[in-house]
Amino acid sequence: MKLSRLLEPELVRVDLKASSKTEAIVELFDLVLAKYDGIDRESVLNSIFEREEIENTSYGRGFSFPHARTAEVDRMYVSMGISKNGLEDETIDGEPLKIICLMLTPRNISKFYLQTLSALATLARDPENRAALLQAKSPQNVIDLIASSGIELKKELVVKDVMGEEPVTVTPDRTLKEVANLLFKHRISGLPVVDYEGHVIGEITNRDLIRAAMPDYRSLITNLALTYEAEPFENLLKQEDKITVGELMTSNVYAVEEDASVTEVAAMMLFKDLYRVPVVRDQKIVGLVVISDMVAKIIRG
Structure with a gap:
């Protein structure tokens, strides 16, 4: 039509x-x-x-x-x-x-x-x-x-219809401090990590930052009597200009093409418990699908 x-x-x-x-x-x-x-x-x-x-x-x-x-x-x-x-x-x-x-x-x-x-x-x-x-x-x-x-x-809704364009990204050499500032500035919980040609190579989230501050969090949960000698976030802050994205990021990231079915991508995000998925064209990032955007555009309108 x-x-x-x-x-x-x-x-x-x-x-x-x-x-x-x-x-x-x-x-x-x-x-x-x-x-x-x-x-x-x-x-x-x-x-x-x-x-x-x-x-x-x-x-x-x-x-x-x-x-x-x-x-x-x-x-x-x-x-x-x-x-x-x-x-x-x-x-x-x-x-x-x-x-x-x-x-x-x-x-x-x-x-x-x-x-x-x-x-x-x-x-x-x-x-x-x-x-x-x-x-x-x-x-x-x-x-x-x-x-x-x-x-x-179009006859079918595709990822391009619901994705956010020009997503904020970081390269692996950016520092923890720079990432924290970007997350706060844009009010987001995670960022795609790309190389200098725009290829998606990973993701870094606020959970990765917390995990870096508390690498032994599993032990803390199983033994509530365990205490840290120093405040974990203080130690992290001392190194915020030295720790890089490449040291903290998650490398196993799913990406989809612009013409992928919205229904299929939504199902994948639910099945794999993903909050965001990079969108690529010729293997380079061009957008980002976020669960909250799907709710805003499809359900809220």
Whole structure:
């Protein structure tokens, strides 16, 4: 199915009057209400803005994909708006927000929503598409441009649809202190370890850091009367600039390709008790699948 088939001229606006993303969302939703009856305005807007509070839906590259999964609709609605001057909003890359794609979906079609989101993200990745959309003169012109891109919705959800792009990584020569700082800065529990060409060679997690501080933790558990002569973390901190990732990392790491089935990868992660899995292309890391991201994108939406 072509992405362009989801768009209707009445739900596209090439000259948004809004000056902020919030105003643009309301303006686009009102286009839906003008054509379709029986949708509760307040309920749906609350759902959209509740989702925005959880996570900003600005994708970068000048695009944003606000959305809501709601019982108020029984099929997918996509409303697109273009602002030539840009909208007030915080964006992840500092690029002005100029194109908004509002999606409304029933609660029970997360797969179709993710397929649509993936197709829209593909549209956004091509700078030529963005430039062409900003020059569009009419709603039908927008739809024709998207049709000419040839972008289609995939039949099956793949890893690329749910992975995080541009993951934070470390090389084996980085120090324990540097790793601890990265884990804290990005609020994450582990990092893929790569060589200088980007090949995945291992993983280092906060558990590895704790294990380095308490190498005899098994003995401590079996003999609760056992005490350390010195605080284990103090000893570790004394060497934080000397101990390297290569000394602490786990080398046995599973990686998957971008086109791997989400269902199969999720099953593998559950079976092997994995929290994160690197995604590779030509054996080089291009993304990261994290259990919490699956929950956020598939279940929460």
